[in-house]
Amino acid sequence: MKVLFISSEVAPFSKTGGLGDVSGALPRALVQRGVDVLTVTPLWPTVSPDGLEDAGSVTLQFPFGPVTLTLLRKDPFVFLECPPYFERDSLYGHHDDARRFAAFSMGALAASQRIGFQPDIVHANDWPTGLAMLALARGFSTSSLKRARSVFTIHNLAYTGSFSKDAMTDLGLPWELFTADGVEFHDHLSFIKAGLVYADALTTVSPTYAREIQTPEGGHGLDGLLRRRSTALRGILNGIDLHEWDSEEDPHLAARYSAATLAKKEVNTHALLDRFGLKAPKKNRPPVFGTVGRLADQKGVELLLAALPRALDAGALAVVVGTGEARFVEGLKALQRRYPARFRAHIGFDEPLAHQLEAGADFFVMPSKYEPCGLNQMYSLRYGTVPIVRAVGGLEDTVVDLSRAGATGIKFRDYAVHALELAFDRALALFADPVAMNEVRLQGMSRDFSWGQAAAKYEALYASLR
Numbered sequence: 001m002k003v004l005f006i007s008s009e010v011a012p013f014s015k016t017g018g019l020g021d022v023s024g025a026l027p028r029a030l031v032q033r034g035v036d037v038l039t040v041t042p043l044w045p046t047v048s049p050d051g052l053e054d055a056g057s058v059t060l061q062f063p064f065g066p067v068t069l070t071l072l073r074k075d076p077f078v079f080l081e082c083p084p085y086f087e088r089d090s091l092y093g094h095h096d097d098a099r100r101f102a103a104f105s106m107g108a109l110a111a112s113q114r115i116g117f118q119p120d121i122v123h124a125n126d127w128p129t130g131l132a133m134l135a136l137a138r139g140f141s142t143s144s145l146k147r148a149r150s151v152f153t154i155h156n157l158a159y160t161g162s163f164s165k166d167a168m169t170d171l172g173l174p175w176e177l178f179t180a181d182g183v184e185f186h187d188h189l190s191f192i193k194a195g196l197v198y199a200d201a202l203t204t205v206s207p208t209y210a211r212e213i214q215t216p217e218g219g220h221g222l223d224g225l226l227r228r229r230s231t232a233l234r235g236i237l238n239g240i241d242l243h244e245w246d247s248e249e250d251p252h253l254a255a256r257y258s259a260a261t262l263a264k265k266e267v268n269t270h271a272l273l274d275r276f277g278l279k280a281p282k283k284n285r286p287p288v289f290g291t292v293g294r295l296a297d298q299k300g301v302e303l304l305l306a307a308l309p310r311a312l313d314a315g316a317l318a319v320v321v322g323t324g325e326a327r328f329v330e331g332l333k334a335l336q337r338r339y340p341a342r343f344r345a346h347i348g349f350d351e352p353l354a355h356q357l358e359a360g361a362d363f364f365v366m367p368s369k370y371e372p373c374g375l376n377q378m379y380s381l382r383y384g385t386v387p388i389v390r391a392v393g394g395l396e397d398t399v400v401d402l403s404r405a406g407a408t409g410i411k412f413r414d415y416a417v418h419a420l421e422l423a424f425d426r427a428l429a430l431f432a433d434p435v436a437m438n439e440v441r442l443q444g445m446s447r448d449f450s451w452g453q454a455a456a457k458y459e460a461l462y463a464s465l466r
């Protein structure tokens with residue numbers, strides 16, 4: 001089985017969120033199962049040039065002009081080099097994104113032909129790769145890709161890759177496709193629709209999110225299309241990368257620990273508090289709440305800002321690491337001014353600190369409005385840190401509430417400040433009972449979120465398409 005895997009971000013080379021993590025780990029897990037995977041991704045400035053081998057180039061002809069991409073190979077990866085498009089300080093959000101990601105999508109297919117890789121499956125991810133699905137379905141490509149079947153994975157449906165309809169002409173797409181059943185979305189060209197409409201199979205990153213996106217509440221305007229394609233759509237829960245996220249091996253931690261040496265987690269808690277200049281006694285210290293993530297509406301930052309005072313007033317400490325919208329940065333700074341001895345925010349993307357927070361916190365808070373899968377709650381479970389989550393998407397699928405047998409965390413349902421406050425109250429009560437707290441931590445640590453299970457499901461899906 002040969003799989004061409006196309007993604008705009010692949011950890012550890014590039015990452016803005018969960019897409020990068022998944023695109024790094026899933027192909028690796030597939031390879032371990034004996035699948036032959038070639039991963040194609042842009043050569044971003046963050047990719048180290050070490051060991052890259054020149055594998056020729058491809059030139060694509062667009063109505064706006066030719067685009068040449070150089071293929072740099074480092075098995076099992078092919079990086080597409082195109083300085084005018086990919087040598088930028090941010091991956092997305094540029095005026096020419098339609099051209100950039102059309103070139104990437106078409107370039108990835110052309111690269112596989114150039115290299116002589118004949119895939120059984122082309123697996124594309126999120127809007128930046130949507131046009132690859134359209135190209136395959138419409139026979140835009142030449143014969144060596146003709147027998148390939150296609151899989152498109154939705155990591156986040158909210159990002160639709162929508163561009164002015166002029167892009168249809170600019171990219172040379174046939175206007176007959178500009179319909180509600182095709183790539184038209186609110187009178188724009190939508191790259192994600194090219195994936196959703198034309199891929200042979202659709203997946204998303206958790207079973208609950210697969211259901212939610214078929215409803216008007218969770219469908220971002222695409223629920224009708226997804227209901228029509230429901231037999232082609234399934235949810236496969238992401239795994240986590242246990243090379244990166246293993247509390248026993250994690251190089252970023254002040255003290256490494258496992259379920260058998262859980263007491264050593266305490267060293268990380270004090271290291272985290274020291275790092276942030278927060279003081280706590282060694283004995284009978286207060287609980288530490290934390291979170292890491294994009295400061296975006298999706299993540300429920302407004303709920304967090306409104307509900308945290310309840311926990312802080314009750315004596316808890318809290319730290320937040322994140323980057324994103326200015327209004328949330330302001331909100332966090334204001335909270336820090338109000339609670340200088342209890343609350344700290346670090347604004348920035350800091351991978352080591354994310355690990356230190358996972359290891360040091362007692363509770364990890366994810367009050368998301370929606371959450372396709374979410375990775376941090378699974379990292380938390382591995383690290384003996386109790387997740388407090390809103391019961392949506394992958395959060396619903398991965399955390400077992402305190403009220404249930406085998407509890408691993410705390411869940412709340414309503415997207416409301418009061419609901420999160422009540423969840424914090426339950427957390428404080430749990431923390432006050434060290435035996436119960438320990439049991440919940442250990443239960444979480446025993447869960448298996450390795451990529452092996454997910455990879456087996458993807459492999460079965462590929463096989464069913466052949």
Ligand code: ADP
Nearest residue numbers: 017018293294322348349350351354374375376
């Ligand atoms: P999303 O993809 O919606 O951003 P996920 O939970 O699926 O959310 O994945 C986010 C990933 O990015 C996690 O690995 C998380 O630790 C990481 N991350 C997000 N923001 C930061 C940050 N400011 N510093 C370090 N890591 C971050």
